Amino acid sequence: MPVLRSIRERFAVERPLDGVRVGVCLHVTTETANLVRTLIAGGAQVALCAANPLDTQDDVAAALVDRHGAEVHAIHGEDMATYYDHIEAVLATRPQLTMDDGADLVSRVHSHRTELLGEIVGGTEETTSGVVRLRALEAQGKLGFPIVAVNEAQTKHLFDNRYGTGQSVLDGILRATNMLLAGRVVAVFGYGWCGQGIALRAKGAGAHVVVCEVDPVRALEAKLDGFEVTRGALAAARADVLIAATGGRDVIGAEHYDALRDGAVLCNAGHFDVELDLPSLYERAAERREVRPHVEQFVFADGRRVHLLARGRVVNLAAAEGNPAAVMDLSFANQALAAEHLVRSAGALEPRVHDVPRALDAEIARLKLASLGVEIDTLTDAQRDYLTSWEIGT
Structure with missing residues (x-):
């Protein structure tokens, strides 16, 4: 440092x-x-x-x-x-x-x-x-x-949230599950600086990334960045991994749990565990057990298995090193x-x-x-004057 x-x-x-x-x-x-x-x-x-x-x-x-x-x-x-x-x-x-x-x-x-x-x-x-x-x-x-x-x-936010969180969230998921991300469908809820980093790194690992947003500008940005954008419930029906990264609450909840496929993995990249509606998850569980460190399996009444990472806490710190x-x-x-x-x-x-x-x-x-040993240019006096004046035009 x-x-x-x-x-x-x-x-x-x-x-x-x-x-x-x-x-x-x-x-x-x-x-x-x-x-x-x-x-x-x-x-x-x-x-x-x-x-x-x-x-x-x-x-x-x-x-x-x-x-x-x-x-x-x-x-x-x-x-x-x-x-x-x-x-x-x-x-x-x-x-x-x-x-x-x-x-x-x-x-x-x-x-x-x-x-x-x-x-x-x-x-x-x-x-x-x-x-x-x-x-x-x-x-x-x-x-x-x-x-x-x-x-x-x-x-x-440009570096910590995008590059740091993008890498460390995937690190937490991989340490907890040892799963192969290539070919998987990863749903990222939220396309702020953290969500952007997570989506970028998941894409780099070979996953098909789906972005879910409530902000139309962020959703458009995700679309133009090359990601599929859709509603959360639709993404939940296809996703192998669902990641909340918004700073809000109940981002992934009852309607998503009802749509989840068997074996889906849930995790939270936000600061507070309220990003996942955990009471609704607990209500649906006919059985629950720890299957790996930081991985709790919930078996729903219809037999579907859902895996919660790090008890819904911020996954990059709870299951990895941040x-x-x-x-x-x-x-x-x-x-x-x-x-x-x-x-x-x-x-x-x-x-x-x-x-x-x-x-x-x-x-x-x-x-x-x-x-880092990087040198950059500096403005000349003339350039600085130009950028701070209004008189000079075409």
């Missing part, structure tokens, strides 16, 4: 987060550990909990405590009561800055710990699902402090620089969802290119 490393080296000298209490709710992985190390190098006091009950790497959590002085509240496979206890433990440190992946930390502050609102100077949000929740909070006029939507940075470090380098560089930006701008930003400043986005891309 060379970009994050370069930021960490600068942070260690400049200490832009000196004394700042940072509450972090992210996937507890090796990549997140590098982000936490960077925040600590910048002077922050970090308390970390997991953004998903199944994603914690326990050895990483232990190393962050033993070797780097972070406060960590996370256990792989924790139940939901423990999950929220860990969020409360992070909030007990009275963070001045929050980092979220799914907005559970911020949601808890606004619903149960409102006394903390006056102490928090800002927060960051990593994923689409979290940004959706935060924009809803903003729309109701209830957002209590500024949030930088890291997910909306070009160096995040996005590669080379991609998370960009995402977590955004997190580190957004944290620095929020601290430097304390009191100056409105309590709403903000984009990552364009200059930070460009700096991260520049650092990544440099780490």
